[in-house]
Amino acid sequence: MAIKKLLFASLLICSMIQSSHGATKERLFTDLEKGALEITATPSRTGEGVVLAAGIDKLSITWKVSSTATKEPEFKTIKVKLCYAPISQVDRPWRKTENELFKDKSCPHKISSFSYDPTVKTAQSFDYTLERDIPTGTYYVRAYAVDAKDHEVAFGQSTNQDKTTNLFSVQAISGRHKSLDIASVCFSVFSVVALLVFFVNEKRKAKIEQSK
Amino acid sequence: MAPNHSNENGSIGSSLHGVTAREQIFSFSVEDGPSSQAIRSDDPTAKFALPVDSEHRAKVFKPLSFAKPHMRAFHLGWISFFTCFISTFAAAPLVPVIRDNLDLTKTDIGNAGVASVSGAIFSRLAMGAVCDLLGARYGTAFSLMLSAPAVFSMSFVADAGSYLAVRFMIGFCLATFVSCQYWTSVMFTGKIIGLVNGCAGGWGDMGGGVTQLLMPMVFHVIKLTGATPFTAWRFAFFIPGFLQIIMGILVLTLGQDLPDGNLSTLQKSGQVSKDKFSKVFWFAVKNYRTWILFVLYGFSMGVELTINNVISGYFYDRFNLTLHTAGIVAASFGMANFFARPFGGYASDVAARLFGMRGRLWTLWILQTVGALFCIWLGRASSLPIAILAMMLFSVGTQAACGALFGVAPFVSRRSLGLISGLTGAGGNFGSGVTQLLFFSSSRFSTAEGLSLMGVMAVVCTIPVAFIHFPQWGSMFLRPSQHEERSKEEHYYGGEWTEEEKSLGLHEGSIKFAENSRSERGRKAVLADIPTPETGSPAHV
Numbered sequence: 001m002a003i004k005k006l007l008f009a010s011l012l013i014c015s016m017i018q019s020s021h022g023a024t025k026e027r028l029f030t031d032l033e034k035g036a037l038e039i040t041a042t043p044s045r046t047g048e049g050v051v052l053a054a055g056i057d058k059l060s061i062t063w064k065v066s067s068t069a070t071k072e073p074e075f076k077t078i079k080v081k082l083c084y085a086p087i088s089q090v091d092r093p094w095r096k097t098e099n100e101l102f103k104d105k106s107c108p109h110k111i112s113s114f115s116y117d118p119t120v121k122t123a124q125s126f127d128y129t130l131e132r133d134i135p136t137g138t139y140y141v142r143a144y145a146v147d148a149k150d151h152e153v154a155f156g157q158s159t160n161q162d163k164t165t166n167l168f169s170v171q172a173i174s175g176r177h178k179s180l181d182i183a184s185v186c187f188s189v190f191s192v193v194a195l196l197v198f199f200v201n202e203k204r205k206a207k208i209e210q211s212k
Numbered sequence: 213m214a215p216n217h218s219n220e221n222g223s224i225g226s227s228l229h230g231v232t233a234r235e236q237i238f239s240f241s242v243e244d245g246p247s248s249q250a251i252r253s254d255d256p257t258a259k260f261a262l263p264v265d266s267e268h269r270a271k272v273f274k275p276l277s278f279a280k281p282h283m284r285a286f287h288l289g290w291i292s293f294f295t296c297f298i299s300t301f302a303a304a305p306l307v308p309v310i311r312d313n314l315d316l317t318k319t320d321i322g323n324a325g326v327a328s329v330s331g332a333i334f335s336r337l338a339m340g341a342v343c344d345l346l347g348a349r350y351g352t353a354f355s356l357m358l359s360a361p362a363v364f365s366m367s368f369v370a371d372a373g374s375y376l377a378v379r380f381m382i383g384f385c386l387a388t389f390v391s392c393q394y395w396t397s398v399m400f401t402g403k404i405i406g407l408v409n410g411c412a413g414g415w416g417d418m419g420g421g422v423t424q425l426l427m428p429m430v431f432h433v434i435k436l437t438g439a440t441p442f443t444a445w446r447f448a449f450f451i452p453g454f455l456q457i458i459m460g461i462l463v464l465t466l467g468q469d470l471p472d473g474n475l476s477t478l479q480k481s482g483q484v485s486k487d488k489f490s491k492v493f494w495f496a497v498k499n500y501r502t503w504i505l506f507v508l509y510g511f512s513m514g515v516e517l518t519i520n521n522v523i524s525g526y527f528y529d530r531f532n533l534t535l536h537t538a539g540i541v542a543a544s545f546g547m548a549n550f551f552a553r554p555f556g557g558y559a560s561d562v563a564a565r566l567f568g569m570r571g572r573l574w575t576l577w578i579l580q581t582v583g584a585l586f587c588i589w590l591g592r593a594s595s596l597p598i599a600i601l602a603m604m605l606f607s608v609g610t611q612a613a614c615g616a617l618f619g620v621a622p623f624v625s626r627r628s629l630g631l632i633s634g635l636t637g638a639g640g641n642f643g644s645g646v647t648q649l650l651f652f653s654s655s656r657f658s659t660a661e662g663l664s665l666m667g668v669m670a671v672v673c674t675i676p677v678a679f680i681h682f683p684q685w686g687s688m689f690l691r692p693s694q695h696e697e698r699s700k701e702e703h704y705y706g707g708e709w710t711e712e713e714k715s716l717g718l719h720e721g722s723i724k725f726a727e728n729s730r731s732e733r734g735r736k737a738v739l740a741d742i743p744t745p746e747t748g749s750p751a752h753v
Contacts, residue, residue, distance in 0.1 A: 090317070091317035092311075175441075175443045177443055184364040187361075188365070191453075191456070
């Protein structure tokens with residue numbers, strides 16, 4: 001009972017701390033500068049109906065700051081993320097796109113994060129191997145430009161406004177393992193056999209008891 | 213029979229004990245002479261560690277003891293049930309990982325949740341019969357050890373369909389609820405059965421809370437050894453699987469079906485008569501009270517099972533908590549069972565002492581309705597502290613109602629006790645399936661709306677408790693029957709046997725039970741300390 005009170009009190013305190021950051025929570029996606037970063041993501045295998053394999057295939061990501069970017073002096077860090085295309089958000093409210101940045105769940109997978117060097121004006125690129133915990137789905141890439149206060153100020157994405165072009169599909173790993181399968185079968189068989197052994201044994205003992 | 217009250221010091225009428233010389237007349241008795249008195253040295257009941265009644269059921273509940281056979285049965289029963297709850301809801305806190313691995317939609321997850329509780333509807337029914345016919349030990353062991361393979365087979369799951377199938381099969385093990393309650397009902401006497409069943413049920417239900425902490429922790433540890441998340445969650449299911457096998461073996465080696473021995477031995481030696489399944493089934497189904505309890509339990513336990521499946525995801529998604537924190541909050545719901553359900557059983561017992569069965573029925577209605585009202589509040593709470601407060605109050609109310617209901621259930625029938633436990637238990641799962649299907653399986657309602665609507669439905673479906681009427685004890689709004697014959701417990705319990713069966717003496721167990729259940733008259737049982745003899749004139753004057 002005391003533990004529960006403690007838990008409740010600590011959760012209360014945590015939520016109050018959260019709410020004291022209220023000012024930052026109302027930061028909206030629509031406030032960010034659109035198209036400030038130009039970014040393209042090229043999968044290692046392309047073509048009609050190609051599905052990339054998580055853990056194996058790569059993305060080649062090229063980015064640069066657009067000439068029309070106005071908030072460029074504020075950029076401190078660039079965060080590149082893998083985002084769900086609308087088709088992968090259907091009937092999955094945990095991937096919903098929200099305008100409030102802290103609530104938005106459409107870009108949960110971090111690709112890379114690095115500090116912004118204002119002296120380099122040309123396009124830079126790097127390779128990213130799809131992680132093994134990326135779920136099956138259709139994706140695009142988005143880069144956020146973050147200022148010194150760790151607030152997003154601008155972004156750019158590899159697809160268009162409606163998120164219909166330049167999407168790529170990923171197939172997740174199954175997570176299954178042969179050794180796991182074998183162990184599973186062994187223990188299952190043991191369970192059933194042990195039960196039968198007990199049952200038969202006891203029936204036999206009861207019969208012996210009766211014949212006495 | 214002298215009602216047990218008269219043996220306690222200071223209870224009303226004890227100072228006059230023996231004056232009328234009418235005490236302790238048994239209408240029917242297997243043994244010669246009274247045996248519910250204090251233990252005598254040549255009394256066969258002297259071999260028990262706890263004081264027992266005429267059916268050798270314990271009159272005292274000592275939770276810290278492991279004495280054979282009563283307390284041992286209690287502990288084996290509730291721990292088995294606890295293990296099954298862990299297995300059935302093991303997937304719930306891991307859903308955020310599983311849904312990514314298997315590419316599940318909200319509909320898939322909701323349907324799997326429905327499936328996880330639906331299997332038990334049938335297995336709980338079957339378990340009632342199994343307990344009546346084979347005994348509680350085998351009922352429990354079958355449930356544990358035959359569903360362990362389903363738990364292990366999570367390693368094979370590859371898509372929504374197989375996920376649903378496996379959760380469905382794991383859900384069968386919730387039948388241990390019935391075997392656990394049956395086991396305690398044959399081991400403990402009616403006066404304390406509310407508390408005992410409440411503790412066994414409540415501590416078992418805690419498994420639904422513990423799993424919300426255990427599984428994320430196991431998952432985390434396995435990930436630390438280097439496994440990817442999509443493999444780690446599969447391996448995590450091995451832990452509940454192991455627990456089930458271990459408990460199954462313990463139950464078979466350490467447990468005992470009845471106070472006097474194991475069922476098969478007693479049946480073969482003729483001490484316990486074998487009953488016909490068709491009769492047992494008929495008397496359970498024919499009794500309208502069974503069906504009212506079916507609905508009631510559907511909206512106390514049913515609501516609790518649904519919450520076990522949805523609450524972790526609710527806090528994770530709505531309040532943006534981490535998997536770990538959402539698990540802690542969700543666990544608090546299930547852990548409240550530790551004291552909430554026994555409290556309900558205890559409240560039922562106290563109400564029975566004062567007001568008899570009518571008190572039990574009122575207690576049940578109050579607790580369940582209050583719990584449902586807090587559920588409505590939970591759905592409407594938009595800040596985290598309020599949501600947690602509402603959830604805790606809701607959990608106490610609903611879980612206490614579960615305990616109070618099993619203070620009533622053992623009295624509905626003696627002959628079909630197992631099957632009624634089974635049917636009521638099945639009702640719990642049925643209610644959970646219905647609520648999950650209606651409110652949590654589609655995008656029609658948000659989870660918050662679903663919670664409030666479920667609370668409203670629970671309030672409405674608790675009203676039928678007013679219609680449960682016992683001729684010998686009354687109901688919520690009606691007094692007991694004044695009729696000479698129908699106002700006796702023996703008439704109610706004897707009514708489950710035909711004249712032919714009575715002439716063969718098959719109903720003696722029910723008559724003993726009827727005498728022991730006189731305590732359900734409340735204070736009137738103590739004032740009318742002396743039971744009216746069956747024949748017109750007293751044996752001694």
